[in-house]
């Protein structure tokens with residue numbers, strides 16, 4: 001596809017005015033036949049097959065998805081026409097019509113399928129609103145720690161449901177004990193957050 005070129009096909013949204021005068025001229029980059037190379041910022045939205053947004057992609061990347069048959073479904077009217085190479089047997093030039101929103105088959109990233117954010121201290125402190133879940137005071141994130149409610153040394157897991165934000169003081173006071181053993185009840189039950 002080294003010689004592929006693309007042309008924009010204007011997509012008319014909504015009814016057009018009766019007279020062309022009132023419509024005004026289209027900007028040059030949206031004239032039919034405009035080369036996409038003049039539209040370096042043109043991006044299409046890539047979704048995974050579940051409809052979750054993955055990222056913006058260039059029309060070249062989108063073309064690869066179409067050419068590989070990796071497009072699960074699309075949204076919107078085709079907005080770009082991409083001309084590929086000429087078939088030696090048929091003499092026909094291949095043409096792809098790209099859509100503004102493209103869901104890719106088998107293109108899902110694990111974190112796109114799982115709405116739970118990765119368990120980092122930053123995400124943990126954000127979930128707990130920068131509060132120590134033992135003393136209830138608010139701290140800067142540099143003064144917070146990740147406390148394992150059921151201590152790791154006692155078989156506790158490093159999971160969202162077993163970690164809370166704790167200030168240095170409370171964390172060291174709790175030590176290798178459960179909240180019950182330490183007599184330090186939690187102010188909230190830790191939970192698995194979701195971006196959605």
Ligand SMILES: [Zn+2]
Nearest residue numbers: 132135167170
């Ligand atoms: Zn505390």
